[in-house]
Amino acid sequence: MATTDSARPDPPSERRAPAREMSSVARSADGHRIAYATYGPPDGDPVVFFHGTPGSRRLGALLEPAARANDVRVIAPDRPGYGRSPPQSGRTVGDAAASVRPVLNDLGVERAALVAFSGGAPYALGTAASLGDRVTGVDLVAGATPPSFGDDTPAVQRLLSGLAAATPSVLGALLRGQAWVASRADPSFVVAQYAEDADAVPEDAATVVKEDFLAAFERHRNGAVTEFRDAGNDWGIDLDAVDVPVRLWHGTDDANVPVAGAERLAEALPTAELRVLDGADHLGTLLRAAPEALSRSR
Template sequence: MVVSESESISLSDGRTLAFATYGDRDGTPLVFHHGTPGSSHLGALLSEPARTRGVRVIAPSRPGYGRSDPNPNGTFETWAEDCRALVDALGLESFAVAGFSGGGPYALAVAAHHADRISDIGVVGAPVPAHDGGPFGPLVRFPRLLGVAFRVGAVVARLRGDRVVVDQLTDRSVDDETARIVGRDFRVGLSSGPSGAVRESRALAANWSLSLPDGDVTVWHGTDDENAPIGPVRTTYEDRPAATLREVDDDHLGSLWSVRDEVVDLAD
């Protein structure tokens, strides 16, 4: 069962936080974090394995994406509080958390700040602290130009279709439904403007610290990932005994597709 982004809650400061639910609505909860840029629609990639495993995938759109109001002063920590407000509103006493790509550090922040509520955690293709600007290079130093780049990307995706988005994330051949999900995720993420993508891209390129919870963390990362190269990932996690790095013989989006069953199993 796939449910579009049609639900939302109001946060304490008046902002709206939108989310979508996939899989089994009565299942064990997993909060899934989309990439940068992106939206709740990426959670649809987990819909089928979630349905068959009895898992309820809750996929929020972070501030500035889709129908979620922007937070100009947003940080990893403020997102952790937003996410807690969401699970409180849904009545969840405990939940697993996962994040893909730029959503990985945000998922880790939730787990670190609310360890008492977390049952398991995993990240896929997630960046680690770096100072080279990531996939957006020097543009992160110029937020207006970065915003223009995202707007142009959204226009190109709308004109040329879903495959142009997929091609930025993987070299593998994907079916039409997967391409539709990925393309829609990108377009919806930027539908209200590039504010969320700009803010997150700059945050991930800045001097930030990797938040890790006390419990075990599974890190899946593609050996052919060009968006977040595996070298720095290996270095970052080699001295962190609570983190298990599982290298995947695939690229960025391909890794998520390859381990989607295992990601859903975090909720077991």
């Protein structure tokens, strides 16, 4: 079922409070390290946040004001090969739960809701499909969709997926160069990759987006290369195995992930609801949907 929401973003003043990141590292049973950060009240209802591609735990700071308002504890891991989480050779979308389970165990969390942005969507669905007994629901915000669900994949996305598959070292070098430029540029340089009008994004949100991008590459580029490669292939997820409530939030003006793909994904998921945000672009969907997504995940 799809509904359209024409509401505008919350006033910037409601998002101005600085985020307080608490960082830690969890270890899986086989010794892999997963870095993560938490935002919001430590005793709040747990929500695992899946950053985009590329991305890092730092993007969770965008959700911190809404987390405090809804008594939610946002748990934001660095997926392998991003930020402070070392790469894991051979990882796939279907392995996503292996990076979530250690974090939940480290925090003593039995069950949690999942919220994913952009390229984090397949990893949230993969987690829900294989770790369903510990997942209460999934919110996909401007989420990526399976390649077979869209015939209008943006050219940039096709290029990055092609480079990741054919010449991963070239893509890694390009990402290194982009991070170097971003570190010296105004936040609008990074924001322009996610928003139609970078100047319209509140300054505090733009700063977080830049910090997230730089943190993604602070130690590795493997995470982004791996995920751009996987984005062009079948995800290997049994969507029928996702038997918890799924909400998709998607903007009509999203140039990164066209809404048509989200409509098809919603039809393919057995328990999905699609909320269409009128006039929202890729980043705008996250800014507008986050407060309600967190309130609905409780």
